[in-house]
Amino acid sequence: MSAKLIVQGLTHHYPDEYTGETVHALDAIDLKVEEGELVTVVGPSGCGKSTLLNILAGLLPYEAGAVSVDGVPIRGPGSDRGVVFQEHAILPWRTVTRNIGHGLEIKNVPKHVREPKVQAFVDLVGLTGFEGKYPHELSGGMKQRCAVARTLCADPAIMLMDEPFAAVDAQTRITLQEELNRIAIATKKTIMFITHSVDEAAFLGDRCFVFSARPGKIKTIVDIDIPRERRNWNDMNADSVFLAARARILKLVREEVADVVEE
Amino acid sequence: MSYVAKPGGASSTKRAPKPSLLSREGLHIFLARWRHSGFAYVFNILLTVVIALTIWSLISSLITNPGRYLPSPFVVALSSVDVFYKGLLPAYYGNTLTRLVLGSILGLSLGVPFGLLLGLNRTVSDMFYPIMNFFQSVSGIAIFPIIMIWWGNSEKTVFIVILYTCFFPIAFNALSGVRGVPLTYVNAALTLGASPFQVVKDVLLPGAMPNIATGTRLGIGFAWRAVIAGEMLVGREGLGWMIFTARSADLTAQIILGMVTIGVTWIILDHYLLRPFERSTIEKWGLVLR
Ligand SMILES: Nc1ncnc2c1ncn2[C@@H]1O[C@H](COP(=O)(O)OP(=O)(O)OP(=O)(O)O)[C@@H](O)[C@H]1O
Numbered sequence: 001m002s003a004k005l006i007v008q009g010l011t012h013h014y015p016d017e018y019t020g021e022t023v024h025a026l027d028a029i030d031l032k033v034e035e036g037e038l039v040t041v042v043g044p045s046g047c048g049k050s051t052l053l054n055i056l057a058g059l060l061p062y063e064a065g066a067v068s069v070d071g072v073p074i075r076g077p078g079s080d081r082g083v084v085f086q087e088h089a090i091l092p093w094r095t096v097t098r099n100i101g102h103g104l105e106i107k108n109v110p111k112h113v114r115e116p117k118v119q120a121f122v123d124l125v126g127l128t129g130f131e132g133k134y135p136h137e138l139s140g141g142m143k144q145r146c147a148v149a150r151t152l153c154a155d156p157a158i159m160l161m162d163e164p165f166a167a168v169d170a171q172t173r174i175t176l177q178e179e180l181n182r183i184a185i186a187t188k189k190t191i192m193f194i195t196h197s198v199d200e201a202a203f204l205g206d207r208c209f210v211f212s213a214r215p216g217k218i219k220t221i222v223d224i225d226i227p228r229e230r231r232n233w234n235d236m237n238a239d240s241v242f243l244a245a246r247a248r249i250l251k252l253v254r255e256e257v258a259d260v261v262e263e
Numbered sequence: 264m265s266y267v268a269k270p271g272g273a274s275s276t277k278r279a280p281k282p283s284l285l286s287r288e289g290l291h292i293f294l295a296r297w298r299h300s301g302f303a304y305v306f307n308i309l310l311t312v313v314i315a316l317t318i319w320s321l322i323s324s325l326i327t328n329p330g331r332y333l334p335s336p337f338v339v340a341l342s343s344v345d346v347f348y349k350g351l352l353p354a355y356y357g358n359t360l361t362r363l364v365l366g367s368i369l370g371l372s373l374g375v376p377f378g379l380l381l382g383l384n385r386t387v388s389d390m391f392y393p394i395m396n397f398f399q400s401v402s403g404i405a406i407f408p409i410i411m412i413w414w415g416n417s418e419k420t421v422f423i424v425i426l427y428t429c430f431f432p433i434a435f436n437a438l439s440g441v442r443g444v445p446l447t448y449v450n451a452a453l454t455l456g457a458s459p460f461q462v463v464k465d466v467l468l469p470g471a472m473p474n475i476a477t478g479t480r481l482g483i484g485f486a487w488r489a490v491i492a493g494e495m496l497v498g499r500e501g502l503g504w505m506i507f508t509a510r511s512a513d514l515t516a517q518i519i520l521g522m523v524t525i526g527v528t529w530i531i532l533d534h535y536l537l538r539p540f541e542r543s544t545i546e547k548w549g550l551v552l553r
């Protein structure tokens with residue numbers, strides 16, 4: 001069986017409006033993500049991670065290469081690729097339920113079918129009791145849970161997450177990571193997860209793509225062979241496989257950051 | 264919403280026996296409830312009105328020939344009986360309100376879509392932004408002369424000026440509202456599979472709503488001034504016309520009556536319709552943290 005997501009020779013330049021020069025953001029990226037896999041992406045700031053994700057989401061046209069999901073080339077945004085943005089992306093004028101059910105509303109799913117589904121996702125992300133609240137009445141962590149549930153509820157083939165937990169406090173972040181792991185088990189979703197946190201990358205990823213500094217290229221792929229069911233923060237801090245993977249990712253990332261600083 | 268005391272909302276729950284009103288605690292509770300009740304609000308307004316009326320009466324009793332310069336509230340009230348009796352005020356009031364309502368409805372139904380449409384495209388909206396800003400700043404009264412040259416002393420002239428006066432603030436605010444909607448909201452909807460129409464309906468329109476509400480309140484406020492001025496300049500029957508013609512007959516009481524009607528109408532309109540609309544969008548959108 002072929003992979004869920006295939007990227008071949010993906011290259012992207014941004015034009016710089018002022019200088020007329022171009023920024024080489026991605027350089028001939030090749031990658032594959034299997035069905036049901038959760039891959040994490042780490043790399044120095046500005047190496048093109050968000051660029052990759054926006055291209056996969058269809059929000060940014062790409063100049064060269066090929067990108068396909070289930071063998072279908074990507075041409076623009078679609079509900080088969082759900083995105084969880086870093087922050088401030090759930091609609092402030094919609095309640096929790098109406099945000100989470102937005103994808104179904106867009107597909108014209110009738111209300112009586114929509115409601116039980118939405119409720120299931122509200123419960124899954126632990127927002128029970130907050131159904132009627134507006135985003136400004138939620139904490140940062142709750143907002144991100146709502147954003148995750150909204151994406152899940154639209155039932156995408158792939159979920160793309162761009163540093164979704166970066167703006168929440170450390171404690172909440174750990175909880176959210178464990179929750180996402182639980183959700184990954186429960187929904188068997190294919191997920192690409194971008195992060196700056198090496199801990200997060202090692203904890204969540206079946207594999208971790210480590211990017212080199214700009215122009216972004218995949219430098220190394222680190223396998224993290226730990227069954228999802230065993231992943232929780234109590235055990236991981238003493239798990240030799242986890243610790244080794246984390247140390248390796250950290251070393252690779254630091255080499256890149258050092259290179260950037262030396263430039 | 265949770266912070267607003269609902270009248271009668273608390274009475275349904277069982278509570279401990281009430282402390283006597285005469286005790287210190289009882290008095291505090293009574294005062295706190297009073298402050299949060301609708302009565303306190305109305306009472307405060309009434310108090311202000313009474314003070315204003317007293318000052319007015321005082322001045323009127325001190326000057327010579329108050330009938331010509333400043334009739335007392337009582338005389339004004341009497342004159343209202345007179346114009347009501349003749350059916351003049353209700354008819355004129357109706358004319359003026361009809362102009363305002365029709366003009367505002369048309370202004371809204373043209374201005375909102377127009378502003379939204381311009382806001383959709385960055386280049387187009389950049390082009391139109393200064394023009395819209397220009398027209399929303401040239402007041403309705405300032406365009407009367409040219410409209411009168413074009414359409415003469417007609418109902419059309421008044422109506423076009425009203426329409427103009429509310430169209431531009433509404434359209435301009437809708438335009439800047441759309442421009443202010445964060446791109447992430449649009450992208451989020453697109454990745455949920457939204458069509459361009461759904462993006463407008465679910466993201467851009469509601470996202471621009473607080474601005475549209477502000478523009479509506481501004482626009483209708485300007486239009487209310489324009490109707491009165493228009494009736495005077497063009498000579499159409501209405502409140503503005505009433506106070507203008509009253510001048511030539513030295514019917515000062517009638518002039519003041521007209522002014523009071525204009526002001527009170529606006530306060531009611533603003534307080535019960537426009538402000539709640541504006542506040543509800545702004546609060547719901549979480550723009551102001553209560
Ligand atoms: N819209 C744009 N126009 C021009 N250049 C851009 C644009 N977006 C990103 N870039 C440039 O492309 C490069 C890659 O940006 P990108 O946002 O993909 O990095 P990133 O890996 O996500 O960084 P971070 O980890 O800080 O989020 C950066 O050097 C950035 O300056």
Ligand SMILES: [Mg+2]
Nearest residue numbers: 049050051162
């Ligand atoms: Mg980024």
